[in-house]
Amino acid sequence: MVVRREEMDGGTKxxxxxxxxxxxxxxxxxxxxxxxxxxxxxxxxxxxxxIAHAAGEQTTKxxxxxxxxxxxxxxxxxxxxxxxxxxxxLADVIEVDLSNPYVEMNVMTGxxxxxxxxxxVQGMAKDTGAVAGVNGDFFATGGQGVAMGAAVTNGxxxxxxxxxxGMYAFAVKNDGTPLIDRFGFTxxxxxEDGSTIDLAGINQESYTTEPDxxxxxxxxxxxxxxxxxxxxxxxxSSTTPTEVLVQGGIIQQISIKSAIPGAVPEDxxxxxxxxxxxxxxxxxxxxxxxxxxxxxxxxxxxxxxxDPSELKMMIGGHTLLVDQGQPSSFTRSTTSISGSSAVxxxxxxxxxxxxxxxxxxxxxxSNSTGMTLVELQKFMTSVGVxxxxxLDGGGSTTMVTRPxxxxxxxxxxxxxxxxxGQRAVANGLGVYTTAPQGTLKGLKISGxxxxxxxxxxxxxxxxxxxxxxxIDTSGIQATWKSDNGNVTWTGSQFKAVKAGSSVxxxxxxxxxxxxKVTVLGGxxxxxxxxxxTYGSLDAGTTLPVTVKAKLKNGNTVEVPAESVKWExxxxxxxxxxxxxTVQSVNQGAKVAYATPKYDGYSGTPIVLSASSEQIWESxxxxxxQVGFTGLPAEVTGSAAIVQGTGDRxxxxxxxxxxxxxxxxxxxxxxxxxxxxxxxxxxxGATAMAIDVLGDSSLNWLRAEFSDVDGKSVYVDLIRPLDFxxxxxxxxxxxxxxxxxxxxLKRLYLVNxxxxxxxxxxxxxxxxDNIRFTAPASSDGDTGLPSAKVQMIIGQKxxxxxxQKQGLDVAPxxxxxxxxxxxxxxxxxxxxxxxxxxxxxxxTVTRGTTVMELTVNKKEFMMNGSMKTATVxxxxxxxxxxxxLRLVSEQLGIDVKWEQKxxxxxxxx
Numbered sequence: 017m018v019v020r021r022e023e024m025d026g027g028t029k030x031x032x033x034x035x036x037x038x039x040x041x042x043x044x045x046x047x048x049x050x051x052x053x054x055x056x057x058x059x060x061x062x063x064x065x066x067i068a069h070a071a072g073e074q075t076t077k078x079x080x081x082x083x084x085x086x087x088x089x090x091x092x093x094x095x096x097x098x099x100x101x102x103x104x105x106l107a108d109v110i111e112v113d114l115s116n117p118y119v120e121m122n123v124m125t126g127x128x129x130x131x132x133x134x135x136x137v138q139g140m141a142k143d144t145g146a147v148a149g150v151n152g153d154f155f156a157t158g159g160q161g162v163a164m165g166a167a168v169t170n171g172x173x174x175x176x177x178x179x180x181x182g183m184y185a186f187a188v189k190n191d192g193t194p195l196i197d198r199f200g201f202t203x204x205x206x207x208e209d210g211s212t213i214d215l216a217g218i219n220q221e222s223y224t225t226e227p228d229x230x231x232x233x234x235x236x237x238x239x240x241x242x243x244x245x246x247x248x249x250x251x252x253s254s255t256t257p258t259e260v261l262v263q264g265g266i267i268q269q270i271s272i273k274s275a276i277p278g279a280v281p282e283d284x285x286x287x288x289x290x291x292x293x294x295x296x297x298x299x300x301x302x303x304x305x306x307x308x309x310x311x312x313x314x315x316x317x318x319x320x321x322x323d324p325s326e327l328k329m330m331i332g333g334h335t336l337l338v339d340q341g342q343p344s345s346f347t348r349s350t351t352s353i354s355g356s357s358a359v360x361x362x363x364x365x366x367x368x369x370x371x372x373x374x375x376x377x378x379x380x381x382s383n384s385t386g387m388t389l390v391e392l393q394k395f396m397t398s399v400g401v402x403x404x405x406x407l408d409g410g411g412s413t414t415m416v417t418r419p420x421x422x423x424x425x426x427x428x429x430x431x432x433x434x435x436x437g438q439r440a441v442a443n444g445l446g447v448y449t450t451a452p453q454g455t456l457k458g459l460k461i462s463g464x465x466x467x468x469x470x471x472x473x474x475x476x477x478x479x480x481x482x483x484x485x486x487i488d489t490s491g492i493q494a495t496w497k498s499d500n501g502n503v504t505w506t507g508s509q510f511k512a513v514k515a516g517s518s519v520x521x522x523x524x525x526x527x528x529x530x531x532k533v534t535v536l537g538g539x540x541x542x543x544x545x546x547x548x549t550y551g552s553l554d555a556g557t558t559l560p561v562t563v564k565a566k567l568k569n570g571n572t573v574e575v576p577a578e579s580v581k582w583e584x585x586x587x588x589x590x591x592x593x594x595x596x597t598v599q600s601v602n603q604g605a606k607v608a609y610a611t612p613k614y615d616g617y618s619g620t621p622i623v624l625s626a627s628s629e630q631i632w633e634s635x636x637x638x639x640x641q642v643g644f645t646g647l648p649a650e651v652t653g654s655a656a657i658v659q660g661t662g663d664r665x666x667x668x669x670x671x672x673x674x675x676x677x678x679x680x681x682x683x684x685x686x687x688x689x690x691x692x693x694x695x696x697x698x699x700g701a702t703a704m705a706i707d708v709l710g711d712s713s714l715n716w717l718r719a720e721f722s723d724v725d726g727k728s729v730y731v732d733l734i735r736p737l738d739f740x741x742x743x744x745x746x747x748x749x750x751x752x753x754x755x756x757x758x759x760l761k762r763l764y765l766v767n768x769x770x771x772x773x774x775x776x777x778x779x780x781x782x783x784d785n786i787r788f789t790a791p792a793s794s795d796g797d798t799g800l801p802s803a804k805v806q807m808i809i810g811q812k813x814x815x816x817x818x819q820k821q822g823l824d825v826a827p828x829x830x831x832x833x834x835x836x837x838x839x840x841x842x843x844x845x846x847x848x849x850x851x852x853x854x855x856x857x858x859t860v861t862r863g864t865t866v867m868e869l870t871v872n873k874k875e876f877m878m879n880g881s882m883k884t885a886t887v888x889x890x891x892x893x894x895x896x897x898x899x900l901r902l903v904s905e906q907l908g909i910d911v912k913w914e915q916k917x918x919x920x921x922x923x924x
Contacts, residue, residue, distance in 0.1 A: 072095075072096070072097050072102075073094070073095060073096045073097075073394060073398075074094075074095040075092055075093075075094050075095075075395060075398040075399060076092060076093045076094075076095070077090060077091075077092055078091040078092060078093055078106075079091040081417070081419070081420070082420060082484040083110070083147050083148050083417050083418055083447070083484065084118070084119060084147045084418070084447075084449040084451065084483060084484050084485055085116060085118045085119060085449065085451050085482075085483035085484055085485070086112060086113040086116030086118055086119030086449075087110060087111070087112050087113070087119050087147065087148060087447050087449075088110070088111050089108060089109070089110055089111075089148070089417045089428060090108075090109045090110075090111055090399075091106065091107075091108055091109075092106070092107045092108070092109065092395070092399065093105070093106060093107075094106075094107050094378075094387070094391070094395045094398075096391055096394070098358065098385075098391075103358075103385050104384075104385075105358075105378055105379070105384050105385055105386065105387055105391070105395075106378075106379040106383055106384035106429065107376065107377065107378050107379065107387075107395055108376070108377045108379065108415050108428050108429060109374050109375065109376050109399055110148050110150075110374070110375040110376075110415070110417065110447060111372055111373075111374055112372065112373040112374075112375065112447055113371065113372060114188065114192045114193075114194060114366075114370065114371055114372060114373055115192060115371050117450075118449060118450050118451035118483060119447065119448070119449055119450070119451075120188075120328060120329075120447075120448050120450060121188055121328070121329055121373060121445065121446065121447055121448070122144075122146075122169050122170070122328070122329045122445075122446050122448060123152065123167050123168070123169045123174070123329055123330070123331050123443055123444070123445065123446070124137075124140035124141065124143075124144050124146060124149055124152070124443060124444040124445070124446040125140065125167075125174075125243075125442070125443045125444075126140070126161065126245075126440075126442065126443070127139070127143070127245075128143075128245070129143070129144070129243070130242075130243055130244070130245040131160075131161075131162050131174075131175070131219055131243050131244050131245060131246075131442075132160040132161050132162055132244060132245045132246040133161070133245045134161040134440035134441055134442055135440055135441070136414065136438035136439070136440055136441070137149050137150060137151050137414040137415070137416055137438060137441065137444045138414070138416045138425065138426065138427065138438060139438075140443075140444050140446070141416050141424075141425040141444070141446060142424055142425070144446060144448075145448065146416075146425060146446035146447060146448055147417070147418040147425060147447055147448065147449050148375070148415070148416060148417040148418060148425055148446070148447040149415070149416050149425065149444045149445060149446040149447060150362050150364075150375050150377060150407065150413075150414065150415045150416075150444060150445050151362055151407065151408050151409075151412045151413060151414050151439075151441045151443075151444050151445075152331050152332075152333075152407055152408065152441070152442070152443040152444045152445045153165045153167070153331055153332040153333060153407065153408060153442065153443055154332070154333070154334055154407075154408045155408070155441070155442040155443075156221070156223075159221050159222075159250075159251075159252075160221055160246055160248070160250060160251060161440075161442045162175065162219070162220070162221045162250075162442055163175060163331075163332055163442045163443045164177075164178050164180065164183065164223075164332055165177050165178070165183055165185050165331065165332010165333060166185050166199055166201070166313060166330050166331075166332050167330060167331055167332065167443060168187065168324045168327045168328075168329055168330035169329055170328065170329070171190070171324055171325040171326070171327060171328070172324065172325075173218060173311065173313070173324040174218070174219065174243055175217075175218055175219045175220060176201040176203075176217035176218040176219070176220060176311070176313075177199050177200065177201055177217075177313070177332060178217075178220060178221075178223055178225075178232070179200070179225040179226060179232070180223075180225070180226050180348075181226045181227060181347075181348060182198070182335060182336075182346075182347035182348030183198065183332060183333070183334060183335075183347075183348065184196055184197065184198055184332075184333050184334070184335065184336050184347065184405040184406075185197065185198070185199050185330050185331065185332045185333060185405075186330065186331055186333060186364045186365075186405060186445075187327050187328075187329060187330035187331075188327065188328045188329050188330075188373070189326055189327055189328065190326060190327065190328055192328075192370075193370055194366035194370055194373055196336070196364075196365070196366070196403050196404065196405050197315050197316075197317055197318075198315070198316040198317055198347070199313045199314065199315060199316060199322070199330075200313070200314045200316050201216075201217055201218075201311065201312075201313060201314070202214075202215075202311065202312060202314055202321075203215030203216075203217075203218075203309060203310060203311030203312070204309065204310050204311070205237060205287065205307065205308075205309050206307065206308040206309065206310075207296075207300040207301060207305070207307060208305040208306045208307065209300055209305075211296070211299075211300045213237055213293060213296045214236075214237070215237055215238070215239065215309060215311055216232075216233075216236035216237055216238050216293075217232075217236075217238050217239075218238065218239045218240075218241070218311070219238075219239070219240055219241060219243060219244050220232065220238060220250070221250045222250045222251070222252055222253035222254070222255075231253070231254050231255065232253070233250070233253040233254075233255045233288075233290055234254070234255055234290060234291055235290060235291035235292045235293055236289070236290060236291075236293055237287055237288070237289040237293040237296070237297075238287070238288045238289075239285050239286070239287060239288075239309065240280055240285060240286045240288055241280055241285045242279070242280045242281060242282040242283075242284070242285070244279075244280055245279065246279075247275075247277070247278060247279050248275075249275065249280075249286065249288050253290075255290040255291070256273050256274075256290065257271075257273070257274070257275050257288050257289070257290060257294075258270075258271065258272050258273055258274075258288075258289045258290065258293075258294035258297050258298070259271045259274075259275050259276045259286050259287065259288050259289070260286065260287040260289075260297055260301060260307070261276055261281075261284060261286055262284050262285055262286070262287065262307055263281065263283055263284035264283070264284070265306055265307065265308060266304065266305070266306060266307075267301055267302065267303050267304060267305050267306075267307055268284070268303065269303065270297065270301060270302075270303060272294070272297075272298060273294070275288075287307075312324070313330075331364075331407075331443065331445050333363075333364070333405045333406055333407045333408075334348070334353060334405065334406040334407070334408075335347045335348050335350060335389075335405065335406050336403075336404075336405050336406075337363060337365070337389070337392060337393050337396060337404045337405055337406050338365055338393060338396045338397055338401045338402070338403055338404035338405075339403055340402065340403070341368060341397055341401070341402050342397060343390070343393035343394060343397060344393070346389070350389055353389075353406070353409070353410070354410065355388065355389040355390075356388055356389070356390075357386075357388060358380070358385050358386040358387055358388055358391070359380055359386045359387075359409060359410050359413075359432070360377070360378060360379060360380040360386050360409050360410055360411070360413035360431070360432045361376075361377065361378040361386065361387050361389070361392045361406070361409040361410075361413060362376065362377050362378075362406075362407040362408060362409045362412070362413045362415075363376040363377075363392060363396060363404055363405065363406050363407055363409075364376065364404060364405060364407055364445060365396055365401035365402070365403055365404025365405065366401070366402060366403060366404070367400050367401070367402050368400075368402040372400070374396070374399065374400070374401050374404070375415075375445060375447070376392075376395075376396060376399075376401075376404075377413050377414075377415045377428075377429075378391075378392060378395070378409075378413070379413075379429045379430075379432075380413070380432040381429065381430040381431070381432060382430070383430075384429075386432070389406065392406075407445070408441070410432070411431075411432055411433055411439050412439050412441050413431065413432065414427070414431050414438050414439070414441075415427070415428040415429065416428060420458070420460055420480050420484060421458075421459075421460040421462070421478035421479055421480045421486050421487075422478065422486060423486050449483065449485055451483035451485055452483075453481060453485075453487070454481030454482035454483045454485065454487070455481055455482055456479050456480075456481060456487055456489075456527065457479075457480055457481055457482045457484070458479065458480055458527065458529070459477050459478070459479050459489070459492075459494075459522065459524065459527045459528070459529040460477070460478045460479065460480070460529055461475050461476075461477060461520065461522055461529050461530070461531040462475065462476045462477070462478050463475035463476060463531070464533075465531060465532065465533055465534065466533070466534050466535075466536060466573075467503065467510075467512035467533060467534070467535050467536070468512060468535070468536055468565070468573065468575055468576055468579045468614070469512050469513070469514060469515065469535060469536070469537070469579050469614070469615055470511075470512060470576055470578040470579035471511070471512050471576040471578070471579055472506070472509045472510065472511045472512075472576075473509060473510055473512075474508070474509050474510075475496070475510065475520065475522070475531070477489050477492055477494055477522055477524070477529070479492070479527075492524050493524060494522040494523060494524040495522070495523045495524070496510075496520065496521070496522055497520070497521050498510065498518045498519070498520050498521075498533075499518055499519045499520075499521070500516070500518050501513055501514070502514055502515070502516040502517065502518040502533075502535050503518040503520060503533055503535060505520075510533070512533075512535040513535070514535060514537075515535050515536065515537025515538070515539075515540075515615060516534075516535055516537070517532060517533065517534050517535070518532075518533050518535070519531070519532050519533070520533055536565075536567065536615075537615045538614060538615035538616040538617035540567055540568055541565050541566070541567065541568070541614060541615075541617045542566045542567060542568045542882065543565065543566035543619070543620075543881060543882075544563060544564075544565050544566075544575070544612050544613075544614055544617055544618070544619025544620065545563065545564055545565075545566070545619060545620045546561050546562065546563050546564075546610075546612055546619070546620065546622050547560065547561075547562045547563075547564065547753035547755070548560055548561055548562075548622055548750060548753060549620070549622060549623065549700070549755065549756055550622070550623055550624070550625070550699070550700035550701070550702060550756065550790075550791070551596075551598075551622060551623070551624040551702055551750060552624065552625075552626075552627045552702050552703075552789065553586075553587065553598070553601055553605070553606070553607065553608050553624040553625050553626050553627070554598065554601070555598055555599065555600050555601060556597070556598060557597070557598040557624065558595055558596065558597050558598075558750075559595065559596045559622065559750050560594060560595055560596075560750065560751050560753070561580075561582075561591055561594060561595065561596045561610070561612070561622065562574060562594055562753070563575045563580050563612045563614075563619065565614065565619075575612075575614060577591070577593065577594045579614060580612045580613070580614060581612075581613045581614070582596070582610055582611065582612060582613070583609075583610075583611045583613060583618075583859075584608070584609070584610055584611075585608060585609040585611070585848060585850070585861050586601070586602050586605035586607060586608030586609060586624075586848075586861075587599070587600065587601050587602055587605065587608035587624065588600045588602075589608075589610060591610075596610055596622070598624065606625060606626045606800075607623065607624070607625045607626075607800075607863060608623075608624045608625075609621040609622065609623060609624070609861055609866055610622040610624065611859075611866060616855070617877075618859070618866075618868045618877050620866075620879050620881070621861075621866045621879065623700065625700065625791040626791070627700070627702065627789050627790055627791050628789070628790075629703075629705065629787050629788070629789050630698055630787060630788055630789075630790060631785065631786075631787055632697060632698065632760075632786045632787060632788050633695075633785075633786045634667070634668075634784070634785055634786075635657050635667075635668045635669055635670050635783075635784060636667065636668050638657050638668075640689070640690040640691075640695065641688075641690060641691045642655055642656060642657055642670060642687065642688065642689060642690075643655060643687075643688040643691065644672075644685070644686065644687065644688070645686040645688055645762075646674075646683075646684065646685055646686070647683065647684040647686070648678075648679035648680070648681065648683065649679070650678025650679030651674070651675070651676050651678060651679055651683050651684065651685055652674075652675045652678065653672065653673045653674040653675055653685050654671075654672075654673045655670065655671070655672050655673075655686070655687035655688065656670075656671055657669070657670055657671075658671045658782075660782070660784065662742075663742070664709075664742065664782075664784060667784065668784075669709070669782040669783060669784040670687060670763070670782060670783040670784070671780060671781075671782045672685060672687045672763070672764075672765065672780065672781050672782070672783070673779075673780045674765055674778060674779060674780070675777070675778045676767050676777040676778065677777045677778060680769075681769050682766070682767070682768050682769050683766075683767040683769075683772075683777075684764055684765065684766055684767070685764060685765045686762045686763075686764040687762055687763045687764060687783070688761070688762050689760055689761060689762055689763070692761070693759070693761075694721075694722050694759030694760055694761035694762070695759055695760055696757060696758075696759055697721070697756075697757075697758055697759065697760050697788055697790075698788045698790035698791075699756050699757050699790065699791075700756065700790045700791045701749055701754075701756070701758075701788040701789065701790040702748070702749055702750045702789050702790065703746065703747065703748055703749055703750070703788065703789035704719070704731075704746075704747045704749055704786070704787070704788055704789075705744055705745065705746050705747070705785075705786070705787040705788075705789075706719075706733065706744070706745050706747075706763075706783055706784075706785070706786045706787070707742055707743070707744050707745075707783065707784040707785045708733065708734070708737075708742070708743055708744075708745055708781060708782070708783060709741065709742050709781060709782035709783075709784075710734075710737050710738075710739040710740055710741065710742075710743060710781060711737065711740065711776070711779040711780055711781055712737065712738060712739060712740050712776075713736075713737055713765075713775055713776035713779045713781075714736040714737060714738060714774060714775040714776065715736065715737050715765050715766060715767050715775050715776065715779075716732065716733075716734070716735040716736060716737065716765065716766040716767075716768075717732075717733040717734050717735070717737055717745075717763070717764070717765060717766075717781065718730055718731060718732055718733060718763070718764055718765075718766055719731045719733055719747075719760060719762070719763055719764075720760075720761045720762050720763075720764065721752075721754055721758050721759065721760055721761065722758060722759045722761050723754050723755040723756065723758045724755045724756060724757055724758065725755060727755070728761075729752055729753070729754050729758075731747060731749065731752055732747075733745050733747060733763075735766075736775070737765075737781070742784075760786075763783055765781065800845065800846040800847075800862065800863055800924070801844070801845060801846050801924075802923075802924055803816055803817055803844045803845055803922075803923070803924060804816075804817055804818075804921070804922070804923050805841065805844050805845070805921070805922040805923075806919060806920065806921050806922075807823075807827050807836065807919065807920045807922075808827070808917065808918055808919045808920070809826070809827050809828060809829055809834070809918040809919075809920075810826050810827070810828065810918070811823075811826055811827075812824070812825065812826045814840065816844045821840070823837060823840060824837060824895060825837050825892070825893055825895040825897065827897075827900070827920065828892070828897070829918075830890070831887075833887045833899055833901075834899070834900045834901065834913070834920065835889075835890060835892075835897035835898065835899060835900065836897060836898065836900045836920075837895060837896075837897055837898075838858070838860060838897075838898045838903055841903075841904060841909070841922065842860065842862065844922075845862065845907070845909055845922070845924050846862060846863075847860065847861055847862030847863070847907065848860075848861050848862075849861075851896065855870070856870055856871040856872075857869065857870045857871075858870075858871075858889065858896055858898065860898075860903060860907070862907040862908070863907070863908065865878075865879060865906060865907055865908070866878075866879055867903065867906060867907075869888075869889050869898060869903075870888070870889070871888070871889045871890065871891055871896060872888050872889070872890065873888050873889075874886065874887065874888045878906065885899065885902050887899045887902065900920065904922060908924060909922050909923070909924045910922065910923045910924065
């Protein structure tokens with residue numbers, strides 16, 4: 017089995033402590049990294065491949081950004097031909113000046129700087145103070161999460177390299193010289209009686225060695241230090257351990273054929289042995305005796321020994337990619353790392369003069385296609401890499417860099433996991449600054465670069481010093497201004513006034529910085545949606561009306577309340593501080609609308625309609641599954657439909673029995689409705705009522721809904737549950753922003769850890785008669801009249817339910833499309849039409865549907881979404897006519913055309 021590339025990663029936390037420079041080292045509190053995996057086999061070595069540099073390839077430098085003194089981020093575009101088509105790939109290179117005394121590279125590792133604790137690259141950078149970093153060595157995702165290669169930090173060997181062929185490592189010596197080579201490990205354990213035994217490695221996972229395909233830990237002795245977090249050393253090794261605890265160079269404990277319980281103490285290490293190595297312990301070790309170790313790395317190309325104390329750092333990788341400035345032959349099979357596929361890639365290398373190190377990533381996201389290994393080789397040579405090797409890539413590829421004037425590193429690009437998603441990896445390669453505090457070099461305006469009309473915002477100044485490191489700017493006084501009226505300075509903030517771009521400027525002494533700010537207009541909007549979609553049409557009704565805008569660039573933003581204009585139909589209402597209040601209902605109106613508008617863009621309307629309380633579930637004839645789930649797993653209980661008791665003896669109820677005595681922490685007992693799927697609630701539901709049989713347990717009762725996007729919405733029914741007997745609980749749902757259609761998934765009991773001793777851990781509650789207040793008709797068209805209307809082309813009369821009526825303008829046919837005055841149709845079938853003579857727009861409403869059409873434009877708005885028709889409204893004889901079939905069918909009215917008589921029949 018080949019260890020898969022995309023599924024492996026690595027890293028080590030920056031350790032800062034003194035280390036004995038001699039060859040004999042007492043291992044104390046080593047914070048490193050390692051690779052540990054279940055027994056797996058690596059694939060056969062690949063054959064040598066010669067790479068020719070094809071014509072038509074080009075590397076273009078796009079941008080250069082200083083990170084710190086001695087390190088900069090350079091963004092490139094690499095153009096190549098793939099399958100006969102030209103493709104462009106984005107690549108990012110952190111260039112490190114190894115001769116600069118104020119910058120250094122080191123290994124980062126998982127959480128707390130310990131092995132077997134995977135963490136994102138950004139998390140490791142934050143923990144260690146790195147100003148930049150990438151994912152590092154390969155590791156087995158099914159293992160304990162330890163890197164496969166050697167890791168050295170500040171002269172201390174954290175993990176020894178696995179016995180695998182063709183695996184390279186990158187290192188920087190104490191004098192700043194970089195090197196890339198293949199390394200093995202050799203070591204010795206010394207007993208007090210003068211006996212010795214070979215040491216196989218330090219902090220390693222179990223694996224299959226190469227080329228002999230042996231179990232790594234059979235008949236071998238390993239050292240495990242306090243850097244190893246897991247209490248299994250290692251797992252899935254196919255061996256029974258004998259372990260020795262050493263503290264202060266003295267044997268403290270010997271455990272024959274069983275592991276010493278617990279983690280490795282920080283002031284010691286554990287020798288872990290099996291087979292013949294375990295026999296050595298039994299024959300030569302005793303509690304109280306001295307024991308010592310020595311070890312070194314050995315170049316597998318030259319045979320030369322390398323003391324880890326000679327190194328600032330080392331991190332393992334995979335195949336060699338570049339040698340002497342040219343693409344090299346692959347040193348092991350690349351099949352397992354998808355070598356011929358275009359994926360995200362990570363690599364490291366150095367320049368011919370040894371003065372520069374290059375940390376490289378190839379992006380794979382919506383803007384970039386990734387690289388094959390051959391393409392990566394060519395790119396590396398084009399940017400100056402003299403010798404380079406492959407690091408873990410694929411879904412692990414992540415680069416973080418610290419922007420100028422910022423205090424922490426952030427993602428340099430979108431990962432292939434999407435958005436800000438980052439895979440937790442075993443280790444990473446970090447860049448660190450050791451520069452002293454410098455003087456102010458530059459300023460940076462910090463704040464949003466996009467605003468919505470009416471929004472106000474503040475900007476802050478951040479600064480960086482002569483070493484490009486952040487500097488305190490709290491005492492800096494600045495003068496602010498905008499270059500035009502799109503954005504205005506209020507004296508304390510900027511306010512967006514109208515759509516367009518502005519440049520805002522901050523000046524402090526001789527330092528100045530500008531920021532381009534774009535005020536978004538209606539043309540930038542692709543959707544305008546209130547969180548609340550339905551409400552009850554009653555005077556005094558209040559609804560939260562937070563509005564979100566989907567931008568044409570795909571982002572979604574919340575629209576400030578002052579940026580939204582509201583249009584009301586069928587009622588008088590007002591919006592203040594994000595709350596809509598119905599003041600009065602128009603006479604005869606059963607449906608009303610509140611339509612949000614932004615800079616001329618009409619959004620999805622909130623539909624308010626006459627509502628009634630509807631029985632949703634009485635539990636008398638349940639045809640779906642009801643089940644119990646506990647969290648944590650030790651929570652037990654049952655949920656079932658049973659015959660009620662007392663005054664509910666003649667009806668069925670949903671009974672939830674719970675026992676929370678097992679487990680720790682927060683505890684939950686769930687009554688699942690319809691398996692895990694839940695059950696649809698009435699569309700437009702604004703309130704819920706439920707009968708509850710309480711047990712005075714002082715726990716909480718909650719309901720969990722799932723909205724149209726699959727998002728869970730949690731609604732408190734009662735907290736605390738402080739009554740016995742049956743009680744009706746009423747809940748206003750309008751403030752929960754449940755995007756409908758929605759489902760009720762489960763009813764459940766909550767017992768939080770805090771104050772747990774004050775609440776009952778076992779008991780029983782029951783539920784009955786769940787009701788929802790919602791429009792009487794789920795489609796929201798309550799009270800819309802039915803009618804039969806007939807019109808004839810060219811005639812200024814029509815019949816409504818057999819009664820003749822006059823028309824101001826006759827229906828007509830133009831270019832095969834029938835046009836009618838929509839006002840007369842709405843008068844007959846219910847609804848309204850509003851004409852905006854300035855914008856040449858007509859807004860049509862019927863039931864829960866709102867359409868906005870513009871004369872001579874095929875684009876129209878339908879419930880807040882932009883759509884395109886084949887024809888547009890027209891003006892004739894001073895009257896606006898609309899395409900009949902488009903409008904009537906969108907409004908739920910059937911249309912029939914009789915060719916012989918040129919007659920139109922509409923029915924609803």
